[in-house]
Structures are given as C-alpha cells and as structure tokens.
Amino acid sequence: MKQYKARDKITLKMSRDGAMEVNETKGTKKRISKRAREAALNRTPEQQAAQDIQALPPTPGSTAPDISPNAPPLPHAPGTEPGQDTGTAERVYEHIDGAHTRKASKKAARKAQAEAEARAHTSRLQFTEEERATPELEKYIKKSDKAADKLDEARAKIPKEKKLVKERTFDEATGKGKTRLHFQEREKPMNGNKAHKNPLSRPAQEAGIFVHNKVHSVEKDNSGVEGAHKSEELAEKGAKYGARKIREGYHSHKLKPYRAAAKAEKAAEKANANYLYQKALHDNPQIAASNPFSRYMQKQRIKKQYAKSVKAQSAKTVKNAAENTRKAAKKTAEGTKKTVAFIGRHPAGVCIAVGALLLFIMVSSALSSCGAMFSGMINGIVGTSYTSEDADLVAVENNYMALETELQREIDNIERDHPGYDEYRYDLDSIGHNPHELASYLTALLQTYTPATAQAEIQRIFELQYTLTLTEEVEVRHRTETRTGTRTVTDPVTGETSTETYEYEVDVAYNYYILNIKLENKPISDLAPGLLTPEQLEMFRVYLETSGNKPLVFGGGSPDTNPSEDLSGVQLVNGTRPGNTAIVDRAKSQVGNVGGQPYWSWYGFNSRVEWCACFVSWCYNQAGKSEPRFAACQSQGIPWFQSHGQWGDRSYTNIAPGDAIFFDWDLDGSADHVGLVIGTDGQRVYTVEGNSGDACKIKSYPLDYRCIKGYGLMNWN
Structure with missing residues (x-):
C-alpha cells in the first residue's frame, strides 16, 4: 500500500534580519531576504567578525574558541607564523572593508543628492491653446509666464564661469584618437561666506598683544600715556568694526544675484500654484459653490500637490545620480578588498613603496606649479586655435571667394543671358563675407580640414548664404498711337464726291515686361546656430572671438570688385594739415x-x-x-x-x-x-x-x- 507523507508546514516571518522562511515540521529556519543585515550596520567590523567565527560549526573533536574581551590570545596553529593570511584575518579584512565601503557609499550618495537638488529648477508651466483662450484663466496664465520670465532673467544674472573640458574623439578614417578642448559654461557656486585666512594675521595679532601689554605695564604711572592708549584702542576697535562691515557688505553684494534667483523661484512657484487652483475652480464649478474654508483647504492641497510634483522631478535626477554612485562604490569595494588582502600579506613591501612615493612627491612638488601653469596655458592656446594649416585656410578662403566672384559675374550678365525685357530692376545685397567666420565655422564642424575635404561644405554654406531670385513681372500699360484713315467728301457747290486722307489718335494697351533681380546675403554667423550642435556652436564663438589665434592669416581687404575710378577731372582741396x-x-x-x-x-x-x-x-x-x-x-x-x-x-x-x-x-x-x-x-x-x-x-x-x-x-x- 502506497504511503502518503504530509507536506511540510512552511510559514514566513519578519525578523530584525529580514524575511525568514520557517519549516514548522522540521523546526528549521532560512533567511530569504536579500537586503543587507542591520547587524552589519550596528556592530563594529571586529564584533561582526567575532560573531561570524562563533557561528561557524566546530569541527569534530574541537570546541569553539573563546573570543571574549578577557580571553587570552589564541595560539598560532602549528606550522603557521604570525602575519600569514588565515580565514579569520580574511573575514576581518572583509568586514572592515565593507564598513568603509558603506560609509563612503552613503557619503557619496548624500553628496550626489545635494548636487542634484541644487541643479533642479522649477519648470515653466506649459499651456494649451484652449487654456490660453479661456478668459477666466488668462490673467493667471500671464502672471505665471511673467513670473517664469523673471525667474529666467534672475538665473541669467547669476555669475557664470567657463571650464575647459577635455573630450576624447576617435577618427575612424585614420584610426587614431584625438583630444579636443572646449569651454563649458556653468553657474559659479557660492563660496559659502568662508573667509580667506591671512597667514600674517596671527603673527600680527600676537605682536599687537605684546605691544599693548607693554603699554599697560607703564600707563598707570602716566595719565597722559593711559589716555592716549585708551584712545588708540578705541580707534583700533572702530577700524576693525568698519573693516568687518565692509567685508560683510561686499559679500552680501556678491550674493545678491543668488538671493534674487531664490526670490524669483518662490514667486514663480506661487504663481503656478495660483493658476492650478484657478484651473481647478474652472474645471470643477462645485468647488466655488462650497464654503470659504473648503475652498481654502482645496487650495492648500493643490499647492502641496504641485510642490510634491516638483520634488518628484528633482528626486528622479537624484535617483539616477545615486544609482551611478552605488555602482561606482561597489566597484571600489572590490578593489579595496584586494588591496587590503595584499597589504596583509606584504606589509614590509607596502611600507617601502609608500616611502618611495612620498620621496617622489617631495622632489616633484617644486615643479608642479610651473608645470600646471604651462599646461594650462598650452591647453588654452590649443583649444582656441585653428587646427588646419595656414595654406589650407587661405586656399579654402580663395575657393569661397571664387564662388562669390562667379555669382557676381552671373549678376553682371543677367541682361545678356535674359534678353527681351523692357526693364531690369535690381535689389541686391552686397557680396562678401568675414573670412574668420568661415574658418571658425569649418573648424568647429570639421576640425582639421583641407580644400578637398571642405569643398562640399563650403558649397552648401554658400548656397545658404546667398539666394538669387529672378521674378518676371508683366504690367499692362497704355500709349497713344497716330493712325491714318480715308473718308468720302462731297463738294457742296458741284456736288462731286472725292476721297481724302486724315489722321487720328488711338489709345492702345500693351504688355510691359519687367525682370526683378533680388540677391539676399545671410551672414555665416546667422546661419551657424541652425547648422551646428550646441557644443560646436560654443566652439565657433570661441574661434571667432580669438580669430583662431591667427589674426594675420587673412588680414584685411575690400570685397569691392568694381573698376577703378577715373579722377583726372576731380579738383582736390587740401586741408589745413600739410600732406605729402x-x-x-x-x-x-x-x-x-x-x-x-x-x-x-x-x-x-x-x-x-x-x-x-x-x-x-x-x-x-x-x-x-x-x-x-x-x-x-x-x-x-x-x-x-x-x-x-x-x-x-x-x-x-x-x-x-x-x-x-x-x-x-x-x-x-x-x-x-x-x-x-x-x-x-x-x-x-x-x-x-x-x-x-x-x-x-x-x-x-x-x-x-x-x-x-x-x-x-x-x-x-
């Protein structure tokens, strides 16, 4: 007969260590929670290691070692020497490393959260066309937009600073990597009202105290010295008070843009909350019919909901930063574990390496400031210079000027190429460009270029810069024409008839053909924002501002291609200054x-x-x-x-x-x-x-x- 066995009774319980799976039939427990044990955060690494050693099952014929604080130190196992790596040492190192890693991870997460919260800004509300067309909401929409504009204006006045950032790129054609430098504009952080320590302030204070003590020792014997000393101390206190107030005023002035931005942000939040409340009244008329207390509570709930949504948006950024920090901390923990184990095995070698490193730092510290200065100067020059050869820059400029010359030739020959019109009307912008604008644009887009690699791009930018339009126009005009006719005339005396010729005028309509020629010239600086990425546009402006550190590569010159004037008949009158x-x-x-x-x-x-x-x-x-x-x-x-x-x-x-x-x-x-x-x-x-x-x-x-x-x-x- 088949024997049936009852199923084990399994229950789940929560404990301090997390979720536990209890087998009531067998009387066993199993921890199934994946979160970290709270005991690891509450105990020191040494206590946790001791607990783990006690939890290990004793081998047959042995007893658990006594690791109480008063117990004598454990003897070394036979055949082992002090300093060798053992299982206990590995676990101690592991728990010490885990404690340090958790501490660093929490600190990094807090720092990332603070930075993300500092960067988070209240967003501008977006309104639909239907909402803007609602008369009841129009006033509050205008207030919200006005508050958002003031907030943007206040943020724009916060001091900015440019940081030189390195960007590594890979050229697939050559198979080589390149390092590009570009400036990134950021908001300048506040200094937190931290005073800069003057290294001479303490010696000066000590000297002043010494002098005052000497004067105190003799002023009792001379009332004049005592009065002068009191006056001098009063003057010193007044000078210190004035200097302190000047520093406070200066610091308050520097923080004015930050205070204005915070004030504008509060005003924008208030305006947005008021709009949301009015929109709720418009969508739910029953709220307006309620008592004032209910309306007040409803308005407060809307404000809290709006603040919660803004905070949630900031928390999303914080979550991403915290996740990246957690991954970096985990990777660091693995490296730290290996480093601690290596130090435990080779303490003497590590001490020698650290000493050599300190010696190297002491020798090279004298040259570090000069090296950093030189490197910063080189990076600044390289990051703002044209990267192409001078001959290529001039050749590409000449190719572009050739396109402009061809365009001018086309305009000059329009009457020959389009004959048969009664009138040609010209509306032409000047033909010409800033050569540094072209070089800055090509450098920001292509980096290093030659006439061959830049030919397609200069053709494209030329077609965007110049637009030549020919439009035919027909006007119906009238003119008077004299024509000849014949008529029969009868002589009143003889009664004979004859034919005579006469002239008469006729108003005739005719078509008058006009060709309108229009040339539009859009500067390259106006085209660049629509053709370059934000990073490339920033570099374009840097190159244009510095002329690529090659201001003489193009020099000057007139774009005028008209013939020379004949001034043989001009009477020139000299001024009072003598000429040559x-x-x-x-x-x-x-x-x-x-x-x-x-x-x-x-x-x-x-x-x-x-x-x-x-x-x-x-x-x-x-x-x-x-x-x-x-x-x-x-x-x-x-x-x-x-x-x-x-x-x-x-x-x-x-x-x-x-x-x-x-x-x-x-x-x-x-x-x-x-x-x-x-x-x-x-x-x-x-x-x-x-x-x-x-x-x-x-x-x-x-x-x-x-x-x-x-x-x-x-x-x-």
Whole structure:
C-alpha cells in the first residue's frame, strides 16, 4: 500500500534580519531576504567578525574558541607564523572593508543628492491653446509666464564661469584618437561666506598683544600715556568694526544675484500654484459653490500637490545620480578588498613603496606649479586655435571667394543671358563675407580640414548664404498711337464726291515686361546656430572671438570688385594739415597691380596674404618713413596711431593726403581694411587702396560713410 507523507508546514516571518522562511515540521529556519543585515550596520567590523567565527560549526573533536574581551590570545596553529593570511584575518579584512565601503557609499550618495537638488529648477508651466483662450484663466496664465520670465532673467544674472573640458574623439578614417578642448559654461557656486585666512594675521595679532601689554605695564604711572592708549584702542576697535562691515557688505553684494534667483523661484512657484487652483475652480464649478474654508483647504492641497510634483522631478535626477554612485562604490569595494588582502600579506613591501612615493612627491612638488601653469596655458592656446594649416585656410578662403566672384559675374550678365525685357530692376545685397567666420565655422564642424575635404561644405554654406531670385513681372500699360484713315467728301457747290486722307489718335494697351533681380546675403554667423550642435556652436564663438589665434592669416581687404575710378577731372582741396603729395603720386603709380606680391614679399611673407596693410606700409617706407609698419589693421595699425596721439575718428574732417584710412565693412567694431588718403573735396574722401578686389585701385566714399572707422594722421615734418 502506497504511503502518503504530509507536506511540510512552511510559514514566513519578519525578523530584525529580514524575511525568514520557517519549516514548522522540521523546526528549521532560512533567511530569504536579500537586503543587507542591520547587524552589519550596528556592530563594529571586529564584533561582526567575532560573531561570524562563533557561528561557524566546530569541527569534530574541537570546541569553539573563546573570543571574549578577557580571553587570552589564541595560539598560532602549528606550522603557521604570525602575519600569514588565515580565514579569520580574511573575514576581518572583509568586514572592515565593507564598513568603509558603506560609509563612503552613503557619503557619496548624500553628496550626489545635494548636487542634484541644487541643479533642479522649477519648470515653466506649459499651456494649451484652449487654456490660453479661456478668459477666466488668462490673467493667471500671464502672471505665471511673467513670473517664469523673471525667474529666467534672475538665473541669467547669476555669475557664470567657463571650464575647459577635455573630450576624447576617435577618427575612424585614420584610426587614431584625438583630444579636443572646449569651454563649458556653468553657474559659479557660492563660496559659502568662508573667509580667506591671512597667514600674517596671527603673527600680527600676537605682536599687537605684546605691544599693548607693554603699554599697560607703564600707563598707570602716566595719565597722559593711559589716555592716549585708551584712545588708540578705541580707534583700533572702530577700524576693525568698519573693516568687518565692509567685508560683510561686499559679500552680501556678491550674493545678491543668488538671493534674487531664490526670490524669483518662490514667486514663480506661487504663481503656478495660483493658476492650478484657478484651473481647478474652472474645471470643477462645485468647488466655488462650497464654503470659504473648503475652498481654502482645496487650495492648500493643490499647492502641496504641485510642490510634491516638483520634488518628484528633482528626486528622479537624484535617483539616477545615486544609482551611478552605488555602482561606482561597489566597484571600489572590490578593489579595496584586494588591496587590503595584499597589504596583509606584504606589509614590509607596502611600507617601502609608500616611502618611495612620498620621496617622489617631495622632489616633484617644486615643479608642479610651473608645470600646471604651462599646461594650462598650452591647453588654452590649443583649444582656441585653428587646427588646419595656414595654406589650407587661405586656399579654402580663395575657393569661397571664387564662388562669390562667379555669382557676381552671373549678376553682371543677367541682361545678356535674359534678353527681351523692357526693364531690369535690381535689389541686391552686397557680396562678401568675414573670412574668420568661415574658418571658425569649418573648424568647429570639421576640425582639421583641407580644400578637398571642405569643398562640399563650403558649397552648401554658400548656397545658404546667398539666394538669387529672378521674378518676371508683366504690367499692362497704355500709349497713344497716330493712325491714318480715308473718308468720302462731297463738294457742296458741284456736288462731286472725292476721297481724302486724315489722321487720328488711338489709345492702345500693351504688355510691359519687367525682370526683378533680388540677391539676399545671410551672414555665416546667422546661419551657424541652425547648422551646428550646441557644443560646436560654443566652439565657433570661441574661434571667432580669438580669430583662431591667427589674426594675420587673412588680414584685411575690400570685397569691392568694381573698376577703378577715373579722377583726372576731380579738383582736390587740401586741408589745413600739410600732406605729402610725393607718397600720393607713388601710391597712384601702383594702380593696376594685381596680387600684391611686391608688397607682401617686401614685408617678409613667403606667400600671399591679405595685403592692404602691407601696401600702405610699403608706401610709407618708400617715402622714407620706417614707421608705421604693420600687416594687420585692428591689432597693429590702429594701436600704433593711437599710442602716438595721431588717431582721428570717422567724424574727423582735417584729413590730408598721405593719411591712412581704416574701414570696418561688417560694422563689428574691428577694422577690416586700410588705404591711403589722396584728398577730400569737402563731401567725399579719395583714396588709393591695395587689395581692393585683389588689385590696387583709386576709390572714393562719402565723408559720412558708415564703414569708415577712422584715420591714421601722419606727420611729415
């Protein structure tokens, strides 16, 4: 007969150590909880190790060792020496390491939580079109938006600081890794009102106390000394009080943006809560019909719910940071466990290694500050410089200028290529660009580039920058035409009839064909935000601000490609300042030179550069002047004239032949081009310029031309 056995009775119980599975039939217990034991947090590592040793089952024929505080030390096992690794030592090291790891993990989690809470901001409420169209909610929506705008404005005024961050990238084409540097803007943290210790403050205090004690020892014998000493002590206290108040005021002033941001955040939270309450009233009319106390409690519940949602959003960020910290702490614990075991096995070797490390630190500490300074300087220069070769930068710039020249040629030939129109109407923006904008954009996007690798990108940016539109327009116009007709006339006397010719006018409608030509030029700086990522856009602005640390690679130059003016019939009137007609004649004799090689090679360049400044410097040298000598307009030419007190702004009228005239084509405050003044007739200024369309030309401008930045006034005595 088959025997049936009753199933064991299993129950679950909660204990201090977590969930326990109890077998009532067999009388056994099993811990099934996966959380850490609370005993490990309440006991010291030594106590926990002792408990684990007691919990070990004794081997047959042995008894558990006595590890009470008063028990004698255990003898070493036969064949073992002090310092050897044993099972007990491993467990002690493990529990000590676990305690340290848990402590570090908790500290790191608290720090991550504090940082995440500091970064968490109240978000702006998003309203639907239906909500904005509701009259009852319109006022509260405006208040919420206004409070959010004030909060954004207050946060924007918090001081920022730029940190140079390294980013490691991998080039799949070459198979090499590169390190890029870029600036990351962050909010500058508060210093927590921590005073900076002055190392001389304590010795100064000791010296003052010593002097005062000496005076105290003799002031009882002389009432005059005592009065003077009291006055001096009172003055010292007043000076210290004043200095303390000044420091407090200065610190309070520095914290003003942070206080304003906190105040604006509270106001935004209040406005958002008020809107949510009004929306609840609008969606639930029964709330408005209740008593004032019920409405007040409902408003408080909405405020609490809103605050809870904001806190939950912050807690999500904290949870992610805490999870990352937990993983890092676990990995650190494993490494620490191995390190502790190694130290236990090789204490002498570890002491020797630590001593050698300290000796190395002492020797290299004297050089660390200089090395850090040099490294920071190099990183700053490398991170803000163009990474391409100068020849590639100039070649790509020339390729872009070739596209612009082709566009100008297309516009010049429109009437030839599109004949048959009665009228051509032109609405054209100027053709030209800032070469540093193009180089900064390509460097931020492509890093190091050549004419071949950048060709597709410059074609794309060119098509986005320039838009040429041809539109045909037909107008119906009227004109009067004279026509000839015949008619029969009867002679009243004879009665004979005859035919005569006469003229008459007819109003005729006809089509008048017009071709509208429109050219739009969008600067590269306006196109960059839509083409670059936020990191690339930040680098673009850095390169543009520093000119890639190569301000002379493009120099200046006029984008004008019009022919030279014929000024043979112009009567020039000299001003009161004496000019130099010899240098003017010398400059005019160079009109027609293309490429500027005689001027940039004279200056010392091995290849072509933007040579307008080189041409002006060459003319001054031909006139016997060793100064000024400059190849860059903004960074070299203007500072020379300003430092010698020989600079006149664009409104200066007493200019003379031989003066330098500087231009700012893009009106960004930086000079882009320079030429020589021939003279002025009171309304226009006449110039000779190098690198005007890559040639020497004679030009003229109105005296109030807005692109004139100023004049370098030459002395010829």
